[in-house]
Amino acid sequence: MNAHQNDTPILRAEHFSKTLGGRKILDDCSIRMRPGDVKVLIGPSGAGKSTFLQCINCLIEPDEGEIWLGDRKIDFRNTRELCGLRERVGMIFQDFNLFDHLCAEDNVALALRKVRGMSKAEALERARMELARVGLAERAKLYPAQLSGGQKQRVAIARALAMDPTVLLLDEPTSALDPELVGEVLTVIRDLAARGMPMIMVTHQMEFARAVATEILFMEHGRVIEQGSPAELLAEGAQTRTQDFCIRLCDLCGGDASTLDGEGGTASLTPNAECPEA
Amino acid sequence: MHIFSTIFEALPYILEGTLVTVLLVVGALFLGFCLGVPMAVTQVYGPKPASRLVGFYVWFFRGVPVLLLLFLFYYGLFGLIGLEVGTIGASCIVLGMTSAAYQSQIFRGAIQSLPAGQLKAGRALGMTDGQSILHVILPQALRLSIPGWSNEYSILLKDSAMCFALGTPEIMARTHFVASRTYEHLPLYITAGLIYFAITMAGVTLLRRLERKARIPGYNNAGM
Ligand SMILES: Nc1ncnc2c1ncn2[C@@H]1O[C@H](COP(=O)(O)OP(=O)(O)O)[C@@H](O)[C@H]1O
Ligand SMILES: [Mg+2]
Numbered sequence: 001m002n003a004h005q006n007d008t009p010i011l012r013a014e015h016f017s018k019t020l021g022g023r024k025i026l027d028d029c030s031i032r033m034r035p036g037d038v039k040v041l042i043g044p045s046g047a048g049k050s051t052f053l054q055c056i057n058c059l060i061e062p063d064e065g066e067i068w069l070g071d072r073k074i075d076f077r078n079t080r081e082l083c084g085l086r087e088r089v090g091m092i093f094q095d096f097n098l099f100d101h102l103c104a105e106d107n108v109a110l111a112l113r114k115v116r117g118m119s120k121a122e123a124l125e126r127a128r129m130e131l132a133r134v135g136l137a138e139r140a141k142l143y144p145a146q147l148s149g150g151q152k153q154r155v156a157i158a159r160a161l162a163m164d165p166t167v168l169l170l171d172e173p174t175s176a177l178d179p180e181l182v183g184e185v186l187t188v189i190r191d192l193a194a195r196g197m198p199m200i201m202v203t204h205q206m207e208f209a210r211a212v213a214t215e216i217l218f219m220e221h222g223r224v225i226e227q228g229s230p231a232e233l234l235a236e237g238a239q240t241r242t243q244d245f246c247i248r249l250c251d252l253c254g255g256d257a258s259t260l261d262g263e264g265g266t267a268s269l270t271p272n273a274e275c276p277e278a
Numbered sequence: 279m280h281i282f283s284t285i286f287e288a289l290p291y292i293l294e295g296t297l298v299t300v301l302l303v304v305g306a307l308f309l310g311f312c313l314g315v316p317m318a319v320t321q322v323y324g325p326k327p328a329s330r331l332v333g334f335y336v337w338f339f340r341g342v343p344v345l346l347l348l349f350l351f352y353y354g355l356f357g358l359i360g361l362e363v364g365t366i367g368a369s370c371i372v373l374g375m376t377s378a379a380y381q382s383q384i385f386r387g388a389i390q391s392l393p394a395g396q397l398k399a400g401r402a403l404g405m406t407d408g409q410s411i412l413h414v415i416l417p418q419a420l421r422l423s424i425p426g427w428s429n430e431y432s433i434l435l436k437d438s439a440m441c442f443a444l445g446t447p448e449i450m451a452r453t454h455f456v457a458s459r460t461y462e463h464l465p466l467y468i469t470a471g472l473i474y475f476a477i478t479m480a481g482v483t484l485l486r487r488l489e490r491k492a493r494i495p496g497y498n499n500a501g502m
Contacts, residue, residue, distance in 0.1 A: 059398055079406060087404030097395035101418045101494050111403035114413060145496025156399075163403060 008070070009034055010198060011089070011167050013056045016065035018048075018222075026051050026062065027222040031200065033167050038193045040209040041202045042245065043219035049202045052219070053169050056200065057089040058082055069166065087115055090160030092170040096152040098144040098159075104131060105140040108159045115163070130158035134188050150181030154188055161192075168192070170201040206246050210234060218242040281465050288456040288466060295452035296473055302369050302438045302448060303477075307431060309374025314381030318419075319411055321382065322389050332382065339379035344440050348372050352444050369441035369448075377434050384426035388419040421492045428485040432478050439474075449473055 011033040018026035025048045031039060041049045054060040056067065058076045067074040069088060076082045099107050108127035112118045118126070131140050134154040144152055153173055160168060173189065174182045186208055193199060193212040203209060209216060210230045218226040218233070218241055226233060226242050233242040321332045339347070352368040355361075363371065392415060400410030442451040453470040457463045 057402060059401060083404045083406055086402055091399075091402040093395060093399065093402075095393075095395060097393070097399035099396065099399065099414050099418075101421065103495075110413060111400075111405055114409050115404040143495045145494065159403070 009068070010070060011056075012066075012068040013052075014066045014068070016052060016055050016062045018051055018055060018060065018062050020051075025222050026055065029065075029219070029222070029224050031056070031217065031224075033198045033200065035198060036196045037214050038199045038201070038212050039215045039217060040213040041200065041217050041219060042204065042206075042209065042242065044245070047219040048222040049219055050171050051222075053091075053171050053200065053202060056167075056169060057086045057091055059086075059091070083115070087111075087163055088166045090163060090165030090168045092153070092156055092160055092168065092173045094172040095176050096144070096149070096156045098152055098155055100144050103141050103143050104136060104147070104155045104158075107144070107155055108162050111159070112162055126162055127158070130162045131155065133161070134158045135184075148181060149177045150184045153177065153185045157185075157188055157192075161197075166198065168197055168199045170199060170203070172202050172204070174203065174205060204249060206234075206249065216242060218245065281462060284456075284460050284462045285465055285469055288453075288460070289469070291456065292449060292452050292466075292470065292473070295447055295449040296477070298366060298446065298448040299435070299438055300477065302366065302373060302441060302446070303431070303435050303481075305370040306373035306377050306434055306438070309370065310377030310381045310430075310434075313375070313378035315385055315416070315420075317378060317382035318385035318389060319416075321386050323407065323411065336379045336382060339376050344373070344376055344437050345443055347376060348440060348444055365441070365444045365446040369438070369444060369446045373434060373438060373441070376437070377430060380430050380433075381427065384423050384430060385419055387426070388422040389415055391422060392418055421489075421494065424485060424489040424492065428482055428489075431481050431485065435474065435478055435481070 009032040013029070013031045016026050016029045017024065027048075029048070029052050031052075033039070041052065043049055051060060055062040055065065058067070058074075061076060067076065067085065069085060074081050074085045076085065098104075099110065102110060105124055105127040108130055109118075109120070109123035112123035112126055113120060116123075128137065128140055131137055134157055136151060136154055136158065139147060139151060139155075144155075147155065157173075170189065174185050177185065182205070186205065189199070189201070190208070190212055201209075201213075213230050216226075216228065216230055216233050217224045220241070226240055228240075232238065233240045234246065317332045317335070321329045324332070342350075348369065351372045352365070356363065356368060396414050396418065397407075397410050400414040401407065405413070438448060439450040441448055442454060445451065449470050453466050457466045460466070
């Protein structure tokens with residue numbers, strides 16, 4: 001699956017642990033990203049997926065663990081290195097988190113100006129380019145409250161991409177969307193994957209995961225308990241926890257579990273509309 | 279009529295006091311804003327000791343009458359540290375420091391009402407906490423604060439009448455001065471009341487216009 005087996009990792013998150021409220025919600029989790037990797041994190045609600053993702057760009061500071069960007073270890077107590085890490089690691093949130101007081105293009109331009117030090121004109125030019133890439137050229141002047149959920153998420157993706165991230169983290173990017181809007185966001189993400197953008201994505205869109213993931217990591221109780229290519233984990237009769245989970249997920253929402261076992265799956269982007277992402 | 283000629287004669291004198299009152303209120307609101315915003319930010323995002331200190335400041339200024347504060351600062355503290363600012367300056371400072379306590383709580387409430395994701399999104403893009411607060415949190419929080427701020431303005435305007443006790447030549451002091459000489463208490467105090475009323479309305483209208491202008495497109499009245 002992975003064509004870049006021998007390249008050095010562009011990002012390594014090593015042995016993350018985090019205890020919150022007396023409970024270990026992250027227990028020795030690691031992930032390595034090589035160019036072109038698309039890794040999908042799945043697992044039941046409360047497994048620690050969001051926590052893991054937010055530890056990677058240090059929105060949550062892990063109690064233990066190291067982050068390496070290329071061959072440089074990040075000291076996240078150092079503000080400059082911390083901001084540098086976050087600039088290189090883009091993040092897409094479940095509920096978009098667009099800056100509500102700024103129109104779409106200003107949402108994208110803000111960090112370009114304040115972090116990259118671009119002039120207003122330069123930043124806006126780049127912002128419009130990024131918005132055009134996610135199909136929102138005409139909506140550049142609209143405010144978040146004037147956009148649909150799918151459009152908001154695409155603005156959020158444009159905002160992250162404008163910073164030229166090394167890796168993109170996506171935390172259930174389609175969970176807050178109405179079913180008919182899921183497709184437009186997944187299309188954008190699939191295009192990114194096709195262009196070789198390294199991504200770590202939490203999602204319950206299993207067909208999508210099967211189609212784009214180079215590796216699936218299954219998490220439970222704060223640990224990564226299974227890890228492998230979609231073909232390995234979801235093969236017919238693989239008897240993996242991952243497959244168990246997927247079948248239960250689809251039984252639960254009346255989906256057809258057999259499509260998950262089908263050879264190669266259908267790479268269609270029509271989502272399991274009824275699947276609630278827990 | 280005698281009453282009207284008294285008012286008419288006293289009016290320029292009282293109107294001059296109106297300028298002083300406006301100066302006091304604008305100065306105090308400005309000082310309160312300049313202190314209140316960093317105080318609110320400190321209280322929400324600052325380290326524990328700093329946030330406690332702000333809490334103590336707010337507790338003190340909210341717990342003590344303005345009149346007492348005026349005397350305490352003008353006759354007591356300012357003399358002690360040798361600060362010569364006159365009655366207008368002293369009134370402005372005391373009203374401003376009091377207003378800072380109230381304003382900080384308006385801003386704090388607004389900051390805390392914003393979704394946590396806003397700050398997270400700023401941080402996730404590589405902005406420092408300072409940049410995120412300055413460019414993401416405050417522009418939104420200040421918009422939300424306008425109605426509360428408008429309320430603070432009208433309260434402060436009326437509190438400014440208390441400065442009369444220091445001999446600050448504002449509306450109240452001047453009206454009192456004229457009234458005690460001409461014995462035309464009723465018409466004079468009614469006139470002063472109408473002036474206060476007019477300034478309140480003018481300010482509130484202005485702030486409401488600001489609120490409309492600052493409204494974020496797409497939000498309805500309830501949302502913003
Ligand atoms: N601030 C916190 N304090 C205590 N527990 C928390 C906190 N944040 C998250 N948790 C707990 O950590 C666990 C993992 O949460 P999360 O990473 O959001 O899971 P997931 O994204 O896989 O659903 C959950 O059980 C949650 O209740
Ligand atoms: Mg989650």
